[in-house]
Amino acid sequence: MWGYIARRLLALLPTLVLASLIVFVTVRLIPGDVIDLMLSQNDLTTGSKSREELTAALGLDQPMWRQYLTWISAIVLHGDLGTSLWQGVPVTQLLLARMPVTFELGLIALVVALAIALPIGMYSAMRQDTLGDHAARSFSIGLLAVPNFWLGTMVMVFPSIWWGWSPSVDYVPFLEDPLRNLQHLLVPGIVLGASLSAITMRMMRTMMLEVLRQDYIRTAWAKGLNERLVIARHALRNALIPVITLVGLQVPLLIGGAVIIEQIFVIPGMGLQMLEAVQQRDYPIVTGVFLLVGVAVLLINLLVDLSYGLLDPKVRMR
Amino acid sequence: MAAVLPHAAAAASDAPAPRSARRGFLARLWQGKRLGAIGGLLLLFFIACALLADVVAPYGFNDISPIDRLKPPSAEHWFGTDNVGRDVLSRCLYGARLSVIIGLAAATLATLISALIGIVSGYFGGKVDLVVQRFVDAWMIFPDLVVLIVVVSVLGPGMPQIIGILGVGLGISGSRIVRSAVVSVREHLYVHAAQSIGASSLRILWKHVLPNVLPPIIVLFTTRVGTAILAESGLAFLGLGVPPPSPTWGSMLSGSGRTYMFEGPWLVLAPGLCLTAVVYATNVFGDALRDLLDPRMRGGR
Numbered sequence: 001m002w003g004y005i006a007r008r009l010l011a012l013l014p015t016l017v018l019a020s021l022i023v024f025v026t027v028r029l030i031p032g033d034v035i036d037l038m039l040s041q042n043d044l045t046t047g048s049k050s051r052e053e054l055t056a057a058l059g060l061d062q063p064m065w066r067q068y069l070t071w072i073s074a075i076v077l078h079g080d081l082g083t084s085l086w087q088g089v090p091v092t093q094l095l096l097a098r099m100p101v102t103f104e105l106g107l108i109a110l111v112v113a114l115a116i117a118l119p120i121g122m123y124s125a126m127r128q129d130t131l132g133d134h135a136a137r138s139f140s141i142g143l144l145a146v147p148n149f150w151l152g153t154m155v156m157v158f159p160s161i162w163w164g165w166s167p168s169v170d171y172v173p174f175l176e177d178p179l180r181n182l183q184h185l186l187v188p189g190i191v192l193g194a195s196l197s198a199i200t201m202r203m204m205r206t207m208m209l210e211v212l213r214q215d216y217i218r219t220a221w222a223k224g225l226n227e228r229l230v231i232a233r234h235a236l237r238n239a240l241i242p243v244i245t246l247v248g249l250q251v252p253l254l255i256g257g258a259v260i261i262e263q264i265f266v267i268p269g270m271g272l273q274m275l276e277a278v279q280q281r282d283y284p285i286v287t288g289v290f291l292l293v294g295v296a297v298l299l300i301n302l303l304v305d306l307s308y309g310l311l312d313p314k315v316r317m318r
Numbered sequence: 319m320a321a322v323l324p325h326a327a328a329a330a331s332d333a334p335a336p337r338s339a340r341r342g343f344l345a346r347l348w349q350g351k352r353l354g355a356i357g358g359l360l361l362l363f364f365i366a367c368a369l370l371a372d373v374v375a376p377y378g379f380n381d382i383s384p385i386d387r388l389k390p391p392s393a394e395h396w397f398g399t400d401n402v403g404r405d406v407l408s409r410c411l412y413g414a415r416l417s418v419i420i421g422l423a424a425a426t427l428a429t430l431i432s433a434l435i436g437i438v439s440g441y442f443g444g445k446v447d448l449v450v451q452r453f454v455d456a457w458m459i460f461p462d463l464v465v466l467i468v469v470v471s472v473l474g475p476g477m478p479q480i481i482g483i484l485g486v487g488l489g490i491s492g493s494r495i496v497r498s499a500v501v502s503v504r505e506h507l508y509v510h511a512a513q514s515i516g517a518s519s520l521r522i523l524w525k526h527v528l529p530n531v532l533p534p535i536i537v538l539f540t541t542r543v544g545t546a547i548l549a550e551s552g553l554a555f556l557g558l559g560v561p562p563p564s565p566t567w568g569s570m571l572s573g574s575g576r577t578y579m580f581e582g583p584w585l586v587l588a589p590g591l592c593l594t595a596v597v598y599a600t601n602v603f604g605d606a607l608r609d610l611l612d613p614r615m616r617g618g619r
Contacts, residue, residue: 149555259556
């Protein structure tokens with residue numbers, strides 16, 4: 001098992017290198033821009049340095065490949081993502097403070113999505129073509145089309161008009177007051193998880209239907225097992241693997257959605273941090289979030305792969 | 319003459335065939351996939367709105383009229399007015415124009431890129447495929463919205479940037495679907511036959527591979543229109559979309575309008591409903607197309 005994980009991590013290396021190259025090239029598309037900006041807006045750190053001095057200080061006069069090597073080795077060896085242009089604080093430190101918030105929001109969204117999608121998807125498949133099935137399918141295909149920022153805005157506006165209640169926008173750290181923290185994050189989590197639950201519900205239904213047609217399910221019925229045993233022991237576990245794969249593939253969408261949701265509900269996570277950095281043109285922070293998001297998605301997908309072994313004993317970790 | 323005649327006859331007999339085939343397709347769409355057909359009609363409706371915004375919009379998209387500010391929906395203003403008295407219906411219609419342009423342009427670019435990468439990677443296989451696929455892997459870990467935010471923050475907001483990056487971004491991730499179709503077509507007998515009589519790769523790709531992977535490419539294009547419109551509106555919602563005064567559905571839901579939504583909740587409803595309707599339409603239309611055009615995907619419901 002551990003050897004397998006080590007090998008899988010090793011196999012991630014080429015993807016990680018390419019991903020870091022994508023980040024590097026995207027952000028360095030216009031290096032001159034950063035310098036102009038620092039010269040015009042950020043006299044504090046630049047002092048009276050000339051354009052050439054500044055270029056040299058930032059290492060931008062080096063060839064591209066050497067710039068990349070300097071950048072990536074600082075990250076790998078020292079965890080150094082650079083220093084915020086405006087706050088003068090290491091980016092790593094800023095990100096570490098914000099990351100858990102986004103992570104918690106994503107986790108709540110995931111739990112909510114699965115809690116809605118799995119039971120309804122199973123029900124839909126077990127009672128195929130009944131009224132309930134049609135209702136669930138229409139609901140999920142409709143929910144899939146609703147943009148999460150619209151849903152979030154409506155949740156902010158309408159309850160306050162109708163009942164004078166609106167979701168709280170005062171963030172409280174989890175360790176300070178877990179209950180109020182959860183209260184604050186629950187509504188954003190539901191909004192963020194909505195489209196994920198729609199797509200998961202469809203997949204759950206499809207896979208359940210496919211599994212329920214298998215011979216071993218017929219055998220299980222034939223030998224007189226009750227519905228609970230057939231579904232839970234024989235059908236569900238086999239249907240879950242493609243569903244989990246889909247959820248893994250949706251993780252980038254979840255993180256992208258978190259950027260918007262954090263903005264609507266004023267949640268101080270990485271997404272909000274990135275938007276603030278974009279407005280201030282604080283490129284080291286933008287780069288840092290960009291890279292961190294990629295690495296997080298890769299690691300989550302590794303976890304998804306590892307979970308196959310828990311669900312299905314046929315999958316050997318070799 | 320004798321050599322020309324059969325050719326002309328063949329051409330003549332060919333000509334009506336595609337038309338009847340197309341009519342047959344529309345009939346099958348309407349009869350078998352009613353929901354998808356309705357989605358298609360809805361899409362046509364929005365495209366018509368976009369094309370005819372100048373004609374059908376009752377007011378200009380930027381006609382400010384302070385006396386009429388924050389009027390609820392009425393006979394004069396079907397969708398009400400916003401905080402400076404602009405007609406929301408007119409702004410939605412003009413917003414459709416931008417959404418449709420961005421959606422179609424980005425989806426076209428994305429589909430071309432997907433087809434190019436997918437066909438090259440899938441047909442030639444080997445080391446090319448390996449390298450290209452690792453790159454696609456790496457690309458796909460980044461959320462579209464995050465990439466959009468980064469690129470717009472570097473290049474500044476504007477329609478060409480948004481179309482360009484959406485096209486490239488969705489194009490790279492969509493290449494997977496084209497590639498898998500190409501890989502299965504590559505092993506068919508007619509491709510091997512063409513290879514063995516010495517046809518060039520380009521000819522095989524153009525004459526044999528492309529026509530056979532066209533169905534998934536068409537489906538990809540349809541669903542990409544919705545994805546692109548949704549991504550653009552998300553960006554506009556964050557204030558990073560096409561700069562004002564051009565109205566977009568996303569920007570109507572953000573910025574100064576948001577402050578007034580508690581006084582005028584209709585401001586939230588109209589643009590959001592437009593967005594939801596378009597995305598819903600591309601989703602169901604794309605699903606129906608997939609079921610009709612792509613036999614491999616059949617039964618996967």
